[in-house]
Structure formats: structure tokens, C-alpha cells
Amino acid sequence: MKPRLSDIARNLSVSAATVSLALSGKGRVSNEMVARIKAEANRLGYSPNPMGKALRTGRSQVIGLVLPDVANPLFPRMARSIVMAAEEHDFGVLIADSHDSPAKQNEAMKRLVDLGSDGIVVIPRKGTEVGPQPIPVAVIDALGSAQNVVSADHAGGGAIAIGHLQEAGHRRILCVGETRSSLVQRTRIGGMVGAAAPDAQLLQLWLEDAPDVVGLIRDGATAIATTSDMIALQLLTELGKAGLNLPEDYSLVGFDNLDFAGIISPALTTIGTSEAEIAERAILGLTRLINSGAPVESQVVPMHLVRRETVKQLARRKN
Amino acid sequence: MKPRLSDIARNLSVSAATVSLALSGKGRVSNEMVARIKAEANRLGYSPNPMGKALRTGRSQVIGLVLPDVANPLFPRMARSIVMAAEEHDFGVLIADSHDSPAKQNEAMKRLVDLGSDGIVVIPRKGTEVGPQPIPVAVIDALGSAQNVVSADHAGGGAIAIGHLQEAGHRRILCVGETRSSLVQRTRIGGMVGAAAPDAQLLQLWLEDAPDVVGLIRDGATAIATTSDMIALQLLTELGKAGLNLPEDYSLVGFDNLDFAGIISPALTTIGTSEAEIAERAILGLTRLINSGAPVESQVVPMHLVRRETVKQLARRKN
DNA sequence: CACAGCAGATTAATCGTTTTACCTATGAGG
DNA sequence: CCTCATAGGTAAAACGATTAATCTGCTGTG
Structure with a gap:
């Protein structure tokens, strides 16, 4: 059905070896021969059988x-x-x-x-x-x-989030992750607290503990940094129900720049990865x-x- | 490095064919031989080389x-x-x-x-x-x-969404998709309007036309059916900014049951696929x-x- | 006793490619 | 005129499995 290396060889009355060498540009094949072989390969729509190749070379690509x-x-x-x-x-x-x-x-x-x-x-x-x-x-x-x-650089990302918030004047910040069992999340939170200014108060919170975020914001925290946009979205909708609105009542930064981050309104500030x-x-x-x-x-x-x-x-x- | 079929054969002083037949259970091999071969294969941690197999059988799996x-x-x-x-x-x-x-x-x-x-x-x-x-x-x-x-069944899904809304008593419903260029979205909307009750008013809207959804809800529409949870999320946050809240001010159903649908608050009613x-x-x-x-x-x-x-x-x- | 039939195993071809080692002109150099 | 390097090409052996065809003893039967 599909053309093989040997079809090209037969059509051109050369050996299969020559064809292989010509197509891979490895051996010593005359320029003219190379041209003819490539032309014929093209004409037949040849592409090498991956199994034959893999078996021989030991590489499946x-x-x-x-x-x-x-x-x-x-x-x-x-x-x-x-x-x-x-x-x-x-x-x-x-x-x-x-x-x-x-x-x-x-x-x-x-x-x-x-x-x-x-x-x-x-x-x-x-x-x-x-x-x-x-x-x-x-x-x-x-x-x-x-x-x-x-x-x-998850820690670095956490530091960027807190740095940004602090530059905007925030000092009482909630750092909220979902579960301690994730090393990535712990690292992000670690980066956050490591970047705290001397006069700042950062509070670590885990969703698995069901913290009272609404209460904490009412008590004077002005910003939330999360370890994921998903958490940010969850918080945002919950606080919204409680009448707390973005960005006037508190500030929020997510993590990962998920698809919806740019779509919601107001659009979510977040930390992105390349x-x-x-x-x-x-x-x-x-x-x-x-x-x-x-x-x-x-x-x-x-x-x-x-x-x-x-x-x-x-x-x-x-x- | 990795054991081959022939290694098993050599160790047991039988032919490669016998080993192949034994392992695949195809030919006529004595039970005793099969057992010995399987044992040896196990001992060596043998697994067949996929390229050899694929080359011969013409199937790469x-x-x-x-x-x-x-x-x-x-x-x-x-x-x-x-x-x-x-x-x-x-x-x-x-x-x-x-x-x-x-x-x-x-x-x-x-x-x-x-x-x-x-x-x-x-x-x-x-x-x-x-x-x-x-x-x-x-x-x-x-x-x-x-x-x-x-x-x-995208059309059926649309019908389910509208049916659900109508059962809950809604009659003025906004059907909003993103772009007409998507056949899937058009089909979903098609299913929606097809399921309209005689006394219902369904309005088709496309985000690419930047419709005034807030205005329409204020004018008396009580529900929105979207062709995607993403659109639902976008609308939900926009309407929220305008002071319209879920579910007291309007009802909303999404499509696709995306990850965040169950996480936001209130949780999004939506149409899911298996x-x-x-x-x-x-x-x-x-x-x-x-x-x-x-x-x-x-x-x-x-x-x-x-x-x-x-x-x-x-x-x-x-x- | 000769022979058919069969279970159990083997031989060898095959899949399509790559690559080493070898072959054969041809032209150059002495 | 002989030798030799070299360019251009080929033969053949892998790679690791599958499988059709064949071989080898047996056993049972007429």
C-alpha cells in the first residue's frame, strides 16, 4: 500500500542502501543521484516506515x-x-x-x-x-x-505576589492555600511569607481548615494572595455573596493565570508561568x-x- | 540491556518460535513448556520489544x-x-x-x-x-x-437547559453564545429555541455583538442560558458588578460542567457531557x-x- | 508390520530500514 | 604501463518479533 524504500530503489534501479544514504545525506552519493532519488521519493509520497527505522536504530522518536x-x-x-x-x-x-x-x-x-x-x-x-x-x-x-x-520558581512567584501587594500599600495580607499536602502550594506560601516587609502582617490560611476569610477581611485585612486562581475564584464568589466587592473592599491575587482569569470581571491579577x-x-x-x-x-x-x-x-x- | 525473546529461548534451550507461541498462547505448546517459559520470562522481566512486534504485525498499538x-x-x-x-x-x-x-x-x-x-x-x-x-x-x-x-447531543443539551428553566417557571430567557462561527454553539442555541414553551420568549444573543445583558435583565428577563460555563462566568461577574445577584435577581445555566462550576458560590447549574x-x-x-x-x-x-x-x-x- | 495421524517443537522467511564492509571503475601519479 | 587512491555504489547483516510450513517421534489401527 504505502511506498517503501525499496520501491524507490526498484524504480530507479539502484540499491536500497543508496536510497537510504541519499535521503539521509550520510554516505557518498553523487549529487545527481541524490536529486533523482529525492524526486522519486517525492513523487511516490514516500515517508519512512517508523517501525523499520525504530527497530534498526533503537530510537522510536x-x-x-x-x-x-x-x-x-x-x-x-x-x-x-x-x-x-x-x-x-x-x-x-x-x-x-x-x-x-x-x-x-x-x-x-x-x-x-x-x-x-x-x-x-x-x-x-x-x-x-x-x-x-x-x-x-x-x-x-x-x-x-x-x-x-x-x-x-514557585517561591519566587509567591514573593512577586506579596511584593506587588505591598507596593500597592497593603500590609495586612491573607495568604491562602488549599491543602498542606501539596509541596508546590507550601512552597508558594513559603515564598510569600519570605517576602513580607518588616511592618507587614501575613496570615497563612488553608482552605482545608475552613477559615473565616470574610471575618478576617472585615477585621481589617486588605488583601488576599492565593496559591491558585481556582482558590481566588472560590473566595471571590463567596466574599461577593457577603457583599464584599473587588477591588474596592479588598485586593486579590491568584496563581497560574488560568483561562478564566482574564475573562471574569474585574479581571484577576495573577502570577503566570512560562x-x-x-x-x-x-x-x-x-x-x-x-x-x-x-x-x-x-x-x-x-x-x-x-x-x-x-x-x-x-x-x-x-x- | 533489556531481555529479548531469544534470551528466554537460549536459557531454556528451545527455539524462539516456541517462546513466542507460548507467550501468545497461539500455537501448540505443551502446558509444561508454557509454564517454564512464562516463569523464565517473568524472572527476566521480559516485555516484548514493541518495534520488532510492530514491524512484523503492522500494528503499533x-x-x-x-x-x-x-x-x-x-x-x-x-x-x-x-x-x-x-x-x-x-x-x-x-x-x-x-x-x-x-x-x-x-x-x-x-x-x-x-x-x-x-x-x-x-x-x-x-x-x-x-x-x-x-x-x-x-x-x-x-x-x-x-x-x-x-x-x-448538543441540541438535546440545549433543550434540557431551557426545559429546566421553564419548569422552574421562567418564561423570558436569554440564550447567549459567544460566536456564531462555532457550529457546536449554534447547535446548542438551536436546541434551546426548539424547546421553548408556547408562552415563552427566548432571545438569542451573541457575545461577539456585545449585547446589553444587564439592561435586558433589568427589563424583565429572569433567566440566562449560555452555551458555555465560561460565558456564564463572565456574565455572572459582570452582572455582579452591576448589583445583580444569583440566584435572587436572575437564574443562570452554563454548559460543559467545567472544573470551576462546582467551586464558585453559588455553584453553577450546568449541562454536562459523559x-x-x-x-x-x-x-x-x-x-x-x-x-x-x-x-x-x-x-x-x-x-x-x-x-x-x-x-x-x-x-x-x-x- | 506398515502407515496415517497428531502432538510438540523447529526452521526459516518476513516486516522496512540502516550501516559496515566490500566492490569496481576511473583518473592521477610515478 | 603499473599502482593506487578515491568516488560512487552495492551486498548483506543486523534490529526483534511473528508465523506458515515443516520436521520428528509416537501411538493406535487395519
Whole structure:
């Protein structure tokens, strides 16, 4: 059905070896021959059979991607960035789901290996460790791990959020995360408190404790920094029901720059990641690992402020 | 490095053929031999080299998945469902991005083919047609197309939304979509107006026309049905700024049951899809296509109401 | 006793490509 | 005129599995 290498060879009365060499530009083939071969390949619409090639070379040009629970709303953009970066390097991306279960995470990786991946990119589920694998692995956002290749600067992002709020004059700030069990969230909160000005009061709150945010705002807190836009949205609607409005009654900053952040009104100020850069570095690291086996050093990519409408500049009281 | 079929054969002093036959349970191999071979395979941690197998059988056990612009917020759950369904049928999923461009959609498909997929599932970008491909294709949600294998019942979903609103006593309802260029959105709206009660007034609105929703609600419309939770969220925050609150001042129903729908307060009533069922049917259709080549008939899967807090029962005026 | 039939295993071809080692003119240099 | 390097090309061996065809003893039967 589909044309093979040998079809080109037969049509041109040359050997398959010559065709292969000509198309890959590796051996010594006359310019004229190369031209004729390429022309014929084109005419037939030839593209090499990936299995034949993979079997011979030991490389499938496919990498696996393991994503954490779908609950993570960063999923789509991260996946997309990984796919695009992989494409740049001529790799396809096999995707696997860790099914919200740490155990399944390893199963997923095994499946990817068994399907023939050349390497794996994993964004681990919170609280899991990625075991040693028979093929190269690049881990994203595994803040502690040795296999980590690149992470977002979550602490730095937290610092940016608080810095922005403090510049706008806020001093009593609520830092709210969802659950302590997420290292990423803890790190973000850590960055926040680390950036506190000497005269500022930051209060750490976890949604799992069902804190009384409305009461705290009424008691004089003027701003909220969250570890996720999702939390910000939840808070925003709850405070709204209580009659507290944005940005006049309090200021709010989210995290992750999710899709809806720019759509709601007022638009949510938040902290964004360069998924593209993270993906690019992860893929770069992984391809190096695949090609040379040399370990790559872990990198941190900065986050940035997405300035929108939910942070209000406070009037200076004294100067 | 990794054990091959022949390693097992050598260790047990049998031929490779016997090992293959034993492991696949196909040929005539004595029970005792099968047991010994399986034991040895286990001991070595053998798993077959996918390229060798694929080259011989002509099947890679991998299907491709082409997703539309990332703007579609259904993306993550749909992808996940497809991956899970594929897994059930022992297929891996190669993912490709259509880069928000209709032209790239075909490029993406070509890449998947060149990478060795056995078939392709595509959720086409709005307004694009999927050309003929060298391998089987199952199209999801291509309302018109012949290649369509399964779609959600968007019109039915619209009808459910309006039905629910009408049951709660609403008669003046705003139906708001984002853009007329989306066939899915037009179909949803179509379903809505088709379900209108004789005494009801439904008004079609498109965000691209920047309609004055606040004014219309003040003028007496009591409910809004949208074609997407995203639109619902946008409206909800805008109306909130204008002092119109949910559910006392108006009722609202979204579409798609996005992540945030259950988190905001009050929680958003919306129309949900069974992504799992759609995915299951798509994969089933595709595997049939791959194995037998027999065309499968297109199916429609129903949507359902997710009843939450944004629809208010209106007091009966007359009885 | 000869032979058909069968269980249990093996041989060898095959899938499509890459790549090493080898072959054969041709022209240059001595 | 002989040798030799070299350019241009080819043959053949992998890679790791599957599977059709074949072989080898047996057993049971007429």
C-alpha cells in the first residue's frame, strides 16, 4: 500500500542502501543521484516506515508524558507546550494518565516504556516519588528530587505576589492555600511569607481548615494572595455573596493565570508561568539524556506578574 | 540491556518460535513448556520489544489524538477519557496539537501517521473538514461529517437547559453564545429555541455583538442560558458588578460542567457531557475500523443536567 | 508390520530500514 | 604501463518479533 524504500530503489534501479544514504545525506552519493532519488521519493509520497527505522536504530522518536491528576488546571497548557517543544526536536508525545493514584503513576510509566518511548517527561503527582526507570526521565516541578530537570520558581512567584501587594500599600495580607499536602502550594506560601516587609502582617490560611476569610477581611485585612486562581475564584464568589466587592473592599491575587482569569470581571491579577520555557527546557534536557546519557543540571524558571484589575492601590496614609 | 525473546529461548534451550507461541498462547505448546517459559520470562522481566512486534504485525498499538484549539476547555477531560478508553483496548495515545490553525490540523494528522499510529481520533477545529487519511479515522463532534463516529447531543443539551428553566417557571430567557462561527454553539442555541414553551420568549444573543445583558435583565428577563460555563462566568461577574445577584435577581445555566462550576458560590447549574461514554464509543469505533475496516455508524450520546444552585424556582403567579 | 495421524517443537522467511564492509571503475601519479 | 587512491555504489547483516510450513517421534489401527 504505502511506498517503501525499496520501491524507490526498484524504480530507479539502484540499491536500497543508496536510497537510504541519499535521503539521509550520510554516505557518498553523487549529487545527481541524490536529486533523482529525492524526486522519486517525492513523487511516490514516500515517508519512512517508523517501525523499520525504530527497530534498526533503537530510537522510536517518541517520548512519553505522564501528567498528574487532571485536577491540576495547568494540565492543558503544559501538555500543549510539551507537545510543541517535542515537535521542534522531532519527537512525538505519548500521553499517559496517572489516574489520580500514585501507584498508577508507575504503571503509567511502565506502559510508556513498553510502548517504546525513548524517554519520559513526568510532572509527578503531589507526594509521589519517581522510581528509577529503564529509559531517561526528566521530571518537572519535583522540587526536591534528583531527577528534577526544571521547575517553576514557585517561591519566587509567591514573593512577586506579596511584593506587588505591598507596593500597592497593603500590609495586612491573607495568604491562602488549599491543602498542606501539596509541596508546590507550601512552597508558594513559603515564598510569600519570605517576602513580607518588616511592618507587614501575613496570615497563612488553608482552605482545608475552613477559615473565616470574610471575618478576617472585615477585621481589617486588605488583601488576599492565593496559591491558585481556582482558590481566588472560590473566595471571590463567596466574599461577593457577603457583599464584599473587588477591588474596592479588598485586593486579590491568584496563581497560574488560568483561562478564566482574564475573562471574569474585574479581571484577576495573577502570577503566570512560562509553560513554553519550562517545556522547552524539559525537552532539551530529555533529548540530551537520550542522546548522550549525560546528566543535566536542574533549572528554575521564573514566574511573572500578570497585572490586571483586582489589586487596588491604597491611599498613602503617611509619607 | 533489556531481555529479548531469544534470551528466554537460549536459557531454556528451545527455539524462539516456541517462546513466542507460548507467550501468545497461539500455537501448540505443551502446558509444561508454557509454564517454564512464562516463569523464565517473568524472572527476566521480559516485555516484548514493541518495534520488532510492530514491524512484523503492522500494528503499533498506538492511536493518535488530534485536539482542537486549547481554548476548548473540555480538552483535558476529553483527552483523559480517550486515554483511559484506549488503554482498555490496549492502545497507547499519541497526542498532537492543531496549533489553532486549520492548516496545521492536517499537518498534525500527517505527523501522527508518520509516527506510526494505527488510527486517529480527531476532535476537529471549528469550521474545518478532516480530509481522507491513509489510516482509519474516528471523528468526534463533527456534526455534519461522514467520518463522524460519535457526537454529544448538543441540541438535546440545549433543550434540557431551557426545559429546566421553564419548569422552574421562567418564561423570558436569554440564550447567549459567544460566536456564531462555532457550529457546536449554534447547535446548542438551536436546541434551546426548539424547546421553548408556547408562552415563552427566548432571545438569542451573541457575545461577539456585545449585547446589553444587564439592561435586558433589568427589563424583565429572569433567566440566562449560555452555551458555555465560561460565558456564564463572565456574565455572572459582570452582572455582579452591576448589583445583580444569583440566584435572587436572575437564574443562570452554563454548559460543559467545567472544573470551576462546582467551586464558585453559588455553584453553577450546568449541562454536562459523559466524556467517558463519548470516548469509549469513539475508541470502540476506531478499533473496529482498524481491525475489520468495516465502517461504523455514527452515534449521538445524550447530555445531562447538573443541578446546582443558580436556578431559582419562581413563585407561581396564577394556578 | 506398515502407515496415517497428531502432538510438540523447529526452521526459516518476513516486516522496512540502516550501516559496515566490500566492490569496481576511473583518473592521477610515478 | 603499473599502482593506487578515491568516488560512487552495492551486498548483506543486523534490529526483534511473528508465523506458515515443516520436521520428528509416537501411538493406535487395519
